[in-house]
Every structure is written in structure tokens, then in C-alpha cells.
Amino acid sequence: MAFFKKLKDRMFKSSSKLEEGLDAIVEEGPTEAPDSGEETSLVIAEPEEKPGILGRLLGKVEDSTAPRRVLDDDMLEQLEELLISADMGVDTAMRVTANMAEGRFGKKLSVNEIKGLLADEVTRVMDPVAKPLPLYPKTPQVVLVVGVNGSGKTTTIGKLASQFRAAGKNVVIAAGDTFRAAAVEQLQVWGDRAGVPVLTAPEGSDPASLAFDAMTKAETDGADLLLIDTAGRLQNRADLMEELAKIVRVIRKKDETAPHNTLLVLDATTGQNAINQVEIFQKLANVSGLVMTKLDGTAKGGVLVALADKFGLPIHAIGVGEQIDDLDAFDPEDFAKALTGLDA
Numbered sequence: 460m461a462f463f464k465k466l467k468d469r470m471f472k473s474s475s476k477l478e479e480g481l482d483a484i485v486e487e488g489p490t491e492a493p494d495s496g497e498e499t500s501l502v503i504a505e506p507e508e509k510p511g512i513l514g515r516l517l518g519k520v521e522d523s524t525a526p527r528r529v530l531d532d533d534m535l536e537q538l539e540e541l542l543i544s545a546d547m548g549v550d551t552a553m554r555v556t557a558n559m560a561e562g563r564f565g566k567k568l569s570v571n572e573i574k575g576l577l578a579d580e581v582t583r584v585m586d587p588v589a590k591p592l593p594l595y596p597k598t599p600q601v602v603l604v605v606g607v608n609g610s611g612k613t614t615t616i617g618k619l620a621s622q623f624r625a626a627g628k629n630v631v632i633a634a635g636d637t638f639r640a641a642a643v644e645q646l647q648v649w650g651d652r653a654g655v656p657v658l659t660a661p662e663g664s665d666p667a668s669l670a671f672d673a674m675t676k677a678e679t680d681g682a683d684l685l686l687i688d689t690a691g692r693l694q695n696r697a698d699l700m701e702e703l704a705k706i707v708r709v710i711r712k713k714d715e716t717a718p719h720n721t722l723l724v725l726d727a728t729t730g731q732n733a734i735n736q737v738e739i740f741q742k743l744a745n746v747s748g749l750v751m752t753k754l755d756g757t758a759k760g761g762v763l764v765a766l767a768d769k770f771g772l773p774i775h776a777i778g779v780g781e782q783i784d785d786l787d788a789f790d791p792e793d794f795a796k797a798l799t800g801l802d803a
């Protein structure tokens with residue numbers, strides 16, 4: 460469980476926000492259903508709520524003195540607001556709370572039970588999108604990496620290169636953001652760390668021409684993977700769209716099935732803005748999957764649930780730190796537990 464512990468520690472800001480909110484909701488609300496007669500408010504050792512999958516897996520016995528609150532409309536509304544404040548977005552928050560409440564109106568729930576229900580629901584939403592980057596037999600497999608500046612593209616490319624290299628793959632990186640010398644240098648640093656060659660071109664030169672050269676090198680080197688970094692300037696979308704389209708046109712001269720993946724890197728700290736970025740990049744490029752970075756140190760981890768619910772795009776990996784091994788496969792159950800603060 461070491462891996463889960465790391466994820467939970469890193470996602471502390473998201474989980475503590477939800478935990479604090481849930482504590483407040485349960486403590487502030489009525490512990491009695493309006494027509495429930497003479498029952499005492501706390502205690503209630505009877506199994507009011509059957510634990511969900513996670514609850515059952517955890518096998519925890521609920522403390523019978525844990526405060527409980529009757530699930531009513533007010534509580535649902537508060538839950539909805541809490542999930543919206545954790546960046547789940549209005550639609551997803553409404554759907555998640557409605558599912559959590561189904562068949563449970565009037566029941567008394569403890570914070571842990573609510574966390575368990577929430578974690579089950581988050582797992583259910585995230586399960587279909589948890590897919591590692593697919594690897595194909597045809598090589599070189601071309602992975603175009605897109606996203607706004609600062610989202611973590613360079614870092615993610617470095618981390619991916621290192622992981623694929625460790626798995627025995629031959630990797631080449633192309634520094635396609637040729638307009639920013641600093642971005643190229645940064646990528647070279649990551650290439651060195653990962654032990655992977657980085658193809659660069661003079662500042663201001665045509666990224667498509669670099670991509671073409673990189674394709675040639677990847678082919679002659681017998682590379683398994685070519686990771687192409689791209690510019691992320693959204694200020695002039697028409698230019699960026701043309702730039703990305705030209706890169707695609709040029710690499711298709713060498714392999715008409717390329718790029719085989721178009722990875723959109725998103726920064727979790729931008730919260731709901733990540734939704735807009737998916738919408739924009741889907742128009743600019745044929746996004747095939749997502750990497751969410753910076754889940755450590757943000758209270759906005761819930762945005763990943765909103766993304767999964769809204770777009771259904773595969774989530775290939777998550778970034779949980781600045782070090783080379785801080786890129787993890789996306790595991791819906793571990794994510795749900797880390798997000799809700801449920802103990803393993």
C-alpha cells in the first residue's frame with residue numbers, strides 16, 4: 460500500500476478540504492429524521508448503511524458513537540455545494556450526490572459512510588477512463604504532447620521518457636516549442652535525466668521541420684517511441700492550430716497513421732479552467748488522452764472527476780510532484796480514496 464500512501468499524502472489538500480466540509484455537514488445538521496419518533500440522536504450501531512465496495516474492502520467497523528446525520532434535501536444540497544467547491548463542477552456534483560442518495564433518504568450516515576459512498580461513486584465515474592497510454596506494435600509510435608505553457612508538458616515528457624526507458628523502450632524526444640529557448644533547455648535537462656536523446660532546432664525555426672527530422676532519427680535509431688513537445692501559446696489560437704496541423708501533416712509524410720496519440724497535459728491547480736482547456740484543445744488537435752499534473756498541493760483534485768464525467772477521455776497518468784518518478788498510473792480506486800481521505 461506504499462503507493463496509495465504516497466498518493467494520499469500528496470492529495471492531502473483536496474482530501475482535507477472535503478473532510479472538513481463533511482465533518483461540518485454532519486455536525487451541523489439534524490441527527491433525527493423529522494418523523495423518527497423517540498430514537499436517540501447519536502450512537503445507532505444498527506447497520507443503517509451497507510458499506511460500498513471500498514467500505515467492504517476496507518472492512519472497517521464504524522465507531523458506534525460516531526456522529527450521524529439524517530440524509531435529507533438540505534444535506535444533499537450541502538453535499539452538492541461541497542463537491543462544487545472541490546472543483547467537481549455543477550453537473551457532476553449533482554449527478555454524484557443524486558447517486559449517493561439513491562435509496563438512502565431518511566437514513567443516518569456518519570462522515571466515514573459518506574466518504575465511502577462518495578469514493579464508490581467517484582470510482583464508478585473514473586473506472587472507464589483509467590487507461591494507460593496504449594503501446595502499439597508499429598514503431599516508432601508518435602506521441603504528440605499538447606497543452607498550455609506551464610501545464611507541465613516538459614516535466615511529463617521527461618517522466619514518461621524515463622518510465623518507458625526503464626521498461627526497455629527506445630525513446631526519442633523532439634523539442635517542438637522552438638520559439639522558447641528556455642523550454643528547449645528545460646527539455647534537454649529532462650532528456651539527460653531520463654537518458655533519452657532530445658532533438659532540438661535553432662530558436663524560431665519551424666517546429667514541423669524539427670518534427671520531420673525527429674521522425675527520421677526515430678526511424679533510423681529504431682526507436683519505439685517519439686515524444687514531440689509542442690508550443691502552448693493560446694494567445695493566438697489560429698497560429699497554434701496551424702502549427703499543430705503542420706506538424707501532423709509533415710509527420711504523416713513518413714507515417715500516415717501518425718500521430719498515434721495526442722496527449723493533452725492539464726494542470727490540476729487551474730481547477731475548472733481545465734474543462735475549457737480540453738474544449739479548446741479538442742478543436743486544435745485530435746486529443747486522444749489526458750495527463751493531469753500537479754495533483755499534489757492543490758485542493759482542486761475534484762476537477763478530474765468532472766473531466767471524466769464530461770469528456771470520457773482516457774486518463775493515462777497523473778503527476779504528483781516535480782521529481783522524475785512522480786508520474787503515476789491512474790488508479791480510480793486509489794484516486795477516490797485519496798480524494799475523499801478514506802483510510803486504506
Ligand SMILES: Nc1nc2c(ncn2[C@@H]2O[C@H](COP(=O)(O)OP(=O)(O)OP(=O)(O)O)[C@@H](O)[C@H]2O)c(=O)[nH]1
Binds near residue numbers: 607645753755756780
Ligand atoms: N508539484 C508539481 N509540479 C509540477 C508537476 N508537473 C510539473 N510541475 C511543475 O510545473 C512547472 C511547469 O512545468 P513544465 O513541465 O515546465 O511545463 P510546460 O507545460 O512544459 O511549460 P512551458 O515550459 O512553459 O511550456 C515546473 O515548475 C514543474 O516543476 C507535478 O505533477 N507536481
